[in-house]
Amino acid sequence: MSHSNSHEKRSSDAAYQAAVKNFEAAIRYLQKQNYEKAKESFEKVLEGHASEISDRARVYLRVCEQKLEHQELTPKTAQEFYLLAVAQLNARQLESAFENLQKANQMQPNRGHIRYALAAVHALQGNTDAALEHLKAAIELEPRNRIQARRDEDLQSLAQDSRFKRLVFANSFVPSGTTS
Numbered sequence: 001m002s003h004s005n006s007h008e009k010r011s012s013d014a015a016y017q018a019a020v021k022n023f024e025a026a027i028r029y030l031q032k033q034n035y036e037k038a039k040e041s042f043e044k045v046l047e048g049h050a051s052e053i054s055d056r057a058r059v060y061l062r063v064c065e066q067k068l069e070h071q072e073l074t075p076k077t078a079q080e081f082y083l084l085a086v087a088q089l090n091a092r093q094l095e096s097a098f099e100n101l102q103k104a105n106q107m108q109p110n111r112g113h114i115r116y117a118l119a120a121v122h123a124l125q126g127n128t129d130a131a132l133e134h135l136k137a138a139i140e141l142e143p144r145n146r147i148q149a150r151r152d153e154d155l156q157s158l159a160q161d162s163r164f165k166r167l168v169f170a171n172s173f174v175p176s177g178t179t180s
Contacts, residue, residue, distance in 0.1 A: 019048035023057060030060060039064040075100065078107035082114055089121060089154070097121050112142030120154035131155070132163050139167060146170070 026041030042064060045057035075081045085100035098121045104114050116138035122131035135155070138145045149155055149168045158164040 015048050016052075019045050019053050022048065023053050026057070026060065030064065033067075035064045035067040039068065075103075078104040078111070078114070081107065082111075082117065085117060085121075089117060089124075092124070094121055094125055098125075110137070110141060112138045112145055115141060116145050116148070119149075120152065123155045123157050126157065128158060128161060131158055132161070132167070135164070136167055 022041045022044040026038045026045065029035075029038035029041060039061060042057045042061040045053055046061070075084050081100045081104035085097045085104065088094075088097035088100065098118075101114060101118050101121060105111070105118065108114065115134045119131045119134035119138055122128075122134060135145070135149060135158075139149070146168050149164075155164070
């Protein structure tokens with residue numbers, strides 16, 4: 001009987017040592033801000049059932065999960081900044097949308113869709129000159145933006161401006177009731 005107790009003790013010691021190793025590795029990953037690896041290591045600690053360490057591992061695991069959630073929301077590419085900005089534009093968070101579009105434009109200048117979105121933000125903010133400047137660039141970069149601009153509610157504040165009419169109705173029929 002004492003033989004089986006010593007065997008259980010040795011295997012629980014080995015499990016405890018493995019849990020300690022995983023915990024220490026997880027802390028090193030956490031310090032390096034490698035939250036994915038830290039999360040995996042903390043999860044291994046929890047699998048090992050070392051109750052002395054499990055409670056602390058659970059706390060750190062939650063920290064890793066929160067950091068990873070936040071990381072996924074942090075845009076890194078021009079496209080990610082653009083997509084975030086479009087969502088903000090639709091929610092009428094114009095300052096944030098403008099900042100993220102500026103970042104996208106700096107990372108990838110001369111992209112028609114980014115310049116078009118900048119035109120929309122400026123139009124909604126009442127910055128007619130800036131809106132028209134970005135719209136002009138957007139149309140030069142992607143001519144199909146001319147057609148989209150004709151029906152875009154975000155650009156309605158520009159509709160009566162003769163420069164807008166020239167831009168979006170160039171080389172096409174100007175609707176009745178409007179003058180150039």
